[in-house]
Amino acid sequence: MRGASAVNLSMVGIIVILSLTGAIILWDKLAIGEFGISQPIVCCPLIGLLFGEFYIGLLLGGVLQLVWVGSLPLGGKEPLDNQGAGVVAITTYILAKKIVVDVHQEQLIFITLLFAGLASIIGQIFSQIMKKANNQLYIRINQKSSSSSIVATNFAGLLSSFLRGFTLTILFQVLLIIISPFLKLLPQFNFTELLILPLAIGIAGIAHLVRQRQIKRRILFSVLGILTGIVLWVIVKL
Amino acid sequence: MGYSEIIKGFIALLFLSSSWSYLGRQTIGILSTILILAKKDTKNDVKVDKNLIKERFWQKNAFNTNPYCTGVMVGIVLNKQNEIFNESFFALQHIFGAIGDDFFWRALRPTLLSLAVLILLIGYLVSPNFHLLNIFTLAPLLFLIPYNIIAQGIRVRGLYEGRKYGRSAAVRLIQDLRKPITKLYNILAFIMGMLIVLLPLIVIHHTSGHSENLWKSIIFLLLIILLVVLSYLAMRTERANSYLLISGLLIFLIIKVL
Numbered sequence: 001m002r003g004a005s006a007v008n009l010s011m012v013g014i015i016v017i018l019s020l021t022g023a024i025i026l027w028d029k030l031a032i033g034e035f036g037i038s039q040p041i042v043c044c045p046l047i048g049l050l051f052g053e054f055y056i057g058l059l060l061g062g063v064l065q066l067v068w069v070g071s072l073p074l075g076g077k078e079p080l081d082n083q084g085a086g087v088v089a090i091t092t093y094i095l096a097k098k099i100v101v102d103v104h105q106e107q108l109i110f111i112t113l114l115f116a117g118l119a120s121i122i123g124q125i126f127s128q129i130m131k132k133a134n135n136q137l138y139i140r141i142n143q144k145s146s147s148s149s150i151v152a153t154n155f156a157g158l159l160s161s162f163l164r165g166f167t168l169t170i171l172f173q174v175l176l177i178i179i180s181p182f183l184k185l186l187p188q189f190n191f192t193e194l195l196i197l198p199l200a201i202g203i204a205g206i207a208h209l210v211r212q213r214q215i216k217r218r219i220l221f222s223v224l225g226i227l228t229g230i231v232l233w234v235i236v237k238l
Numbered sequence: 239m240g241y242s243e244i245i246k247g248f249i250a251l252l253f254l255s256s257s258w259s260y261l262g263r264q265t266i267g268i269l270s271t272i273l274i275l276a277k278k279d280t281k282n283d284v285k286v287d288k289n290l291i292k293e294r295f296w297q298k299n300a301f302n303t304n305p306y307c308t309g310v311m312v313g314i315v316l317n318k319q320n321e322i323f324n325e326s327f328f329a330l331q332h333i334f335g336a337i338g339d340d341f342f343w344r345a346l347r348p349t350l351l352s353l354a355v356l357i358l359l360i361g362y363l364v365s366p367n368f369h370l371l372n373i374f375t376l377a378p379l380l381f382l383i384p385y386n387i388i389a390q391g392i393r394v395r396g397l398y399e400g401r402k403y404g405r406s407a408a409v410r411l412i413q414d415l416r417k418p419i420t421k422l423y424n425i426l427a428f429i430m431g432m433l434i435v436l437l438p439l440i441v442i443h444h445t446s447g448h449s450e451n452l453w454k455s456i457i458f459l460l461l462i463i464l465l466v467v468l469s470y471l472a473m474r475t476e477r478a479n480s481y482l483l484i485s486g487l488l489i490f491l492i493i494k495v496l
Binding site for chain 1: 470
């Protein structure tokens with residue numbers, strides 16, 4: 001019994017630490033600086049490095065970055081939460097490695113990719129809720145408010161942003177724990193065939209970008225890129 | 239404007255979008271930045287009237303612009319407080335919103351992110367074993383470092399020059415942001431071309447163990463890509479990527495189980 005409770009305590013500890021890390025990284029998206037550390041290609045290897053899964057983080061980051069390469073935050077619209085997807089993917093992978101036994105790496109990657117897809121939509125909804133909640137901050141103050149209360153209100157926004165990131169990350173950690181007994185039932189995947197779909201979506205995203213007016217006009221550069229890619233492939237493979 | 243004021247202003251600008259809301263957008267953020275800097279920062283000993291600034295921003299509610307370009311607008315207010323009574327000052331938010339979106343979101347960020355993915359792919363081509371630490375694993379830094387030098391540099395430069403030269407700094411910044419956009423689009427189109435050809439080649443290479451499987455793999459892969467691209471283009475929803483990823487993985491799972 002004592003052993004089991006110790007295991008549960010350490011599991012809760014890991015979940016809290018991972019969710020805190022995720023929430024801090026996701027501050028970058030909406031609250032502090034927009035440095036780009038929450039982009040999947042940065043946050044996945046970064047969180048992976050902190051928890052000893054750098055290479056899988058690099059792989060997940062590269063693949064997930066491609067999936068949402070065509071979705072841009074233009075004109076004030078709320079884009080899909082690719083940053084949340086990256087954080088959820090790597091944190092659930094790290095947790096799964098620690099709590100799930102007798103499951104192959106490919107099966108874990110399958111689940112993390114599925115979670116990333118879901119997290120991108122749920123994260124987008126959470127962002128909209130957070131911005132609606134921030135309306136209350138705006139209503140609370142007015143032109144008669146003191147300077148210090150305006151500054152304090154601005155910093156209060158950090159809390160709603162933190163809660164958004166924390167809830168998103170912990171939600172998928174809990175979901176993973178719920179479904180973890182069933183992960184063994186997943187069929188065996190081949191690593192390469194598992195990556196075909198995200199890469200194909202990446203190509204679709206690129207096709208979508210190329211269709212945009214600005215890139216469409218530069219078809220010559222795209223053709224040049226295609227030729228360079230072929231030459232590079234031949235050089236490397238010969 | 240001393241170094242300490244620039245650092246203080248830069249840190250305050252980092253929290254510009256902390257309280258972003260549908261009603262007020264960045265109003266609280268920019269006001270709090272100006273109010274933090276207006277404490278001491280006055281030009282020619284002319285005291286900045288905080289109440290006047292608050293009143294004016296409240297009249298013109300829902301301030302919103304590209305976050306990296308706000309520095310120059312804060313600088314302009316600190317240079318000459320009366321600028322906020324000029325309609326063209328508030329028009330700047332729309333100009334910087336449009337040009338900032340074009341420069342940062344449409345050109346710079348996708349270019350550097352795609353470049354990082356491309357370098358990672360080339361690294362994978364050269365050495366498929368990721369566990370062999372090589373220079374290509376540093377690809378994320380290829381995005382992170384140049385992006386921040388440019389984006390955060392524009393924040394600081396805008397603040398400093400806006401404070402020093404007033405509205406002419408905004409005109410200069412607009413010109414400087416507009417110039418490289420065309421070049422960035424050219425580079426992005428080139429990288430996209432490389433990615434379009436390298437991604438399928440890598441998958442084909444790994445799925446075809448023997449030469450007799452090669453054509454099967456190519457046809458299979460091209461079919462998947464065609465199906466995904468057509469579904470993506472037909473969906474006409476912003477969530478197409480996510481729906482495709484989820485549904486594709488589930489279909490893949492069903493096929494595997496059957």
